[in-house]
Amino acid sequence: SLRPHGAPPLRPCTLLVVFAMSLGTLGRGSMSEAAASLLSASATVAPTYDEVALEHVYPAGPQDIAKMHGLGMSFQEKVVRFMRTAHFFTPTSCFRSASHYEQCCGVQDPTAGGSSGSSARPKREEDEDADQPCPFHALDTEALCCGKDRLREFLFGSGWRTGPDSRQALLRADPEANATRLGVQLQRPRRLAGCAALRAVEALGVVAWVRELVELPRPQLAGCAAGALAGRLGRAPRIEAWEAVEVLVDAVRAECPPRRALPVLRRNLMLWHHRSRGARLADPDCEQRLWGALEIFEQCRRALGGGPVVHVHVPKTAGISICTWAKSAGFRARRFFDARCHVRGDGPFWLGEPAIPISCEQRLRKVAQANTSWMSVERWIDLPLCEDLQYVVILREPMVRTLHHFRHLIMYFMTIHGSITEDVDTNVVAHDLYGKLWAVAHSALLLREGREPLATSERVAAIAGLSDWLDLWVGLASNYQVRTLAGAGGGHAYLEEAHLAEGRGPAAEQVLEQMDVVMVLGEDSLLEASQARHLAALLLPLASASSSSSASAVAEGGGLPGDARGADVESLVPEIPKYSHLHGVEGPLAPKPVEHMWARGEMLRLRQLNAADTALVKHGALLQRLDEEYLRRFQEK
Numbered sequence: 135s136l137r138p139h140g141a142p143p144l145r146p147c148t149l150l151v152v153f154a155m156s157l158g159t160l161g162r163g164s165m166s167e168a169a170a171s172l173l174s175a176s177a178t179v180a181p182t183y184d185e186v187a188l189e190h191v192y193p194a195g196p197q198d199i200a201k202m203h204g205l206g207m208s209f210q211e212k213v214v215r216f217m218r219t220a221h222f223f224t225p226t227s228c229f230r231s232a233s234h235y236e237q238c239c240g241v242q243d244p245t246a247g248g249s250s251g252s253s254a255r256p257k258r259e260e261d262e263d264a265d266q267p268c269p270f271h272a273l274d275t276e277a278l279c280c281g282k283d284r285l286r287e288f289l290f291g292s293g294w295r296t297g298p299d300s301r302q303a304l305l306r307a308d309p310e311a312n313a314t315r316l317g318v319q320l321q322r323p324r325r326l327a328g329c330a331a332l333r334a335v336e337a338l339g340v341v342a343w344v345r346e347l348v349e350l351p352r353p354q355l356a357g358c359a360a361g362a363l364a365g366r367l368g369r370a371p372r373i374e375a376w377e378a379v380e381v382l383v384d385a386v387r388a389e390c391p392p393r394r395a396l397p398v399l400r401r402n403l404m405l406w407h408h409r410s411r412g413a414r415l416a417d418p419d420c421e422q423r424l425w426g427a428l429e430i431f432e433q434c435r436r437a438l439g440g441g442p443v444v445h446v447h448v449p450k451t452a453g454i455s456i457c458t459w460a461k462s463a464g465f466r467a468r469r470f471f472d473a474r475c476h477v478r479g480d481g482p483f484w485l486g487e488p489a490i491p492i493s494c495e496q497r498l499r500k501v502a503q504a505n506t507s508w509m510s511v512e513r514w515i516d517l518p519l520c521e522d523l524q525y526v527v528i529l530r531e532p533m534v535r536t537l538h539h540f541r542h543l544i545m546y547f548m549t550i551h552g553s554i555t556e557d558v559d560t561n562v563v564a565h566d567l568y569g570k571l572w573a574v575a576h577s578a579l580l581l582r583e584g585r586e587p588l589a590t591s592e593r594v595a596a597i598a599g600l601s602d603w604l605d606l607w608v609g610l611a612s613n614y615q616v617r618t619l620a621g622a623g624g625g626h627a628y629l630e631e632a633h634l635a636e637g638r639g640p641a642a643e644q645v646l647e648q649m650d651v652v653m654v655l656g657e658d659s660l661l662e663a664s665q666a667r668h669l670a671a672l673l674l675p676l677a678s679a680s681s682s683s684s685a686s687a688v689a690e691g692g693g694l695p696g697d698a699r700g701a702d703v704e705s706l707v708p709e710i711p712k713y714s715h716l717h718g719v720e721g722p723l724a725p726k727p728v729e730h731m732w733a734r735g736e737m738l739r740l741r742q743l744n745a746a747d748t749a750l751v752k753h754g755a756l757l758q759r760l761d762e763e764y765l766r767r768f769q770e771k
Contacts (some may be wrong), residue, residue, distance in 0.1 A: 181637070182640070183360060183517075187518040190491065193490070211486075212550075227283055228274045228279035229269065229283060235280070237268075238279075275601070288577065331346055332347060332358055332362075340370035343378070347363070352392050355394075356392070357518065360644035360645075363398070363399065364405035368406050368410060372410075386431060386434060387430050393438060393441070393521050393524075394521055397647065398647045400431045401761075403424065403427065404763070407420075408760065440524065442507045444510075444511060444520075445511070445525075446525060446526065447476070449535075449538075449614075455710050455713040456528065456661070458713060459669070463670060463707070466505060469504050470504060470506070476510045480513065482512045484597075484606065485543070485546060489514075491625075498523075524650040525649040526649065526651040528655055530655040532748055534728075536614070539610060544564065565731070566733035567736075568611060568743070576632075600629075605629045606628055611743055612635060613635050613747045620638040621635065622634075639746035642746070643753050651669055651761075654754050663709055668758075672765070
């Protein structure tokens with residue numbers, strides 16, 4: 135598997151040896167335990183939310199957007215790049231023989247001699263192929279053809295053994311140069327001064343830590359408390375922890391926290407309460423004390439009021455259904471070109487649409503210009519999160535989500551151009567696809583040779599800037615949801631190498647805790663009526679106005695009426711419609727499971743690629759349950 139959270143980093147040269155061992159032990163069978171244990175330790179120190187936020191930069195104006203790399207990819211470019219990448223995942227070689235490969239790829243056969251006293255190998259019949267022209271063209275580039283045959287056994291478990299052994303090639307390589315190519319070490323920005331101040335008082339106890347926390351500048355409060363407050367309370371003695379809670383509640387009573395910090399503080403108190411079940415049983419009063427404290431947070435939430443909504447649309451999580459629900463619930467949604475849910479620059483980056491990151495001020499201007507109150511973002515989320523916006527995110531179990539994602543990706547391209555249907559055999563591409571993507575993720579060094587790598591400082595505004603989509607497909611299949619919430623800045627969220635992206639799991643959980651609404655879609659189920667009510671209760675703030683009986687009146691009035699309770703609330707909230715990208719004669723078809731024939735070891739490898747996503751979804755499901763408990767408590771009151 136990839137590195138578990140908290141594992142110490144290895145030196146770059148050690149990483150090369152680790153990968154070399156994996157190449158030597160992997161065929162079509164499972165990875166050896168020794169290689170697995172070594173690969174699991176290959177990672178860097180995990181970045182925090184404030185570090186990830188500092189990676190994100192935004193164009194100042196239209197003239198800067200126009201300069202961004204690859205913006206505006208043509209339809210033909212999409213077709214070529216899909217076909218080029220699909221060719222790589224088919225086992226057919228570009229070359230007629232091993233000699234043809236050696237000639238075209240500049241590989242020196244180790245049996246050809248070269249040292250004193252060695253004899254030249256005998257001439258082979260297939261050497262005649264070496265005089266044939268090299269078969270490179272737009273769809274079968276030199277880099278991809280040579281890279282595929284260099285890793286043939288690793289990718290497909292068949293074919294000739296060509297050129298020098300991959301293990302020896304790695305071991306002979308210069309460690310420093312290869313570490314630079316691999317990008318093993320991230321250039322981490324300095325942490326925010328506020329969070330550093332918290333670390334300086336950690337040894338003084340949780341009460342001092344919380345006092346320092348509430349004195350931070352308001353914009354830093356959410357990022358520094360997320361992922362930390364519950365743990366600090368949990369490690370402290372119970373009496374000291376309650377004293378710290380009183381300090382926090384007094385600060386909230388004196389001044390309500392900003393929008394991003396409010397759900398973080400509330401959820402962290404509930405996480406601490408949830409994890410200390412034994413202490414709760416020993417102290418019957420702690421339940422009452424907790425809800426008394428949370429009532430102060432609820433008063434702040436009601437006073438905060440609404441705001442425009444940014445829906446973080448993770449593909450295959452009912453995104454269109456949610457956006458359509460928002461319109462029926464009274465939000466001004468689907469107001470962009472062609473009734474879309476997203477503005478240009480926020481669309482599906484994974485299908486070739488441009489990505490235009492924008493700051494909080496720029497996004498608020500977009501909202502005002504479009505007269506909308508709901509916009510979806512189907513790419514990575516811009517950080518830091520904005521105080522004047524509400525955020526919704528829906529997560530999904532990563533194995534099922536990835537299967538649906540790649541089915542959509544492949545079906546989309548197979549239906550948009552006849553040449554793709556004639557040229558690409560989807561059954562061959564799909565066979566052991568996730569095993570092959572796992573191999574690519576562990577073969578960054580050998581596959582980068584001869585390709586057109588992007589400098590780590592270069593922004594990527596569209597995947598048109600990539601000569602192929604190998605890195606993108608690996609990103610789609612490895613911790614996509616973590617990458618969406620806390621991916622690398624500069625447009626590299628889905629292009630960063632798998633072992634580095636996995637280390638962003640804790641930062642993604644910090645982002646998740648700041649979201650106004652967090653929900654988890656079942657593996658094979660649709661969003662339910664209870665989740666529609668969950669959305670309405672958290673996004674449509676309670677109003678002091680008199681009651682109304684229609685959903686439109688609820689929206690116009692700013693939220694559910696203050697005296698609406700029980701069945702009345704249910705009658706006001708519209709159901710979430712059922713929508714799928716699969717269409718028939720009569721319109722969208724009902725979502726259906728993906729039928730995938732798993733190759734040996736493929737399911738395990740896909741699970742390894744999504745270890746951080748699995749942890750993120752588990753954390754999201756817990757936050758959803760705690761939010762439901764919170765809403766039930768105060769709606770009943």
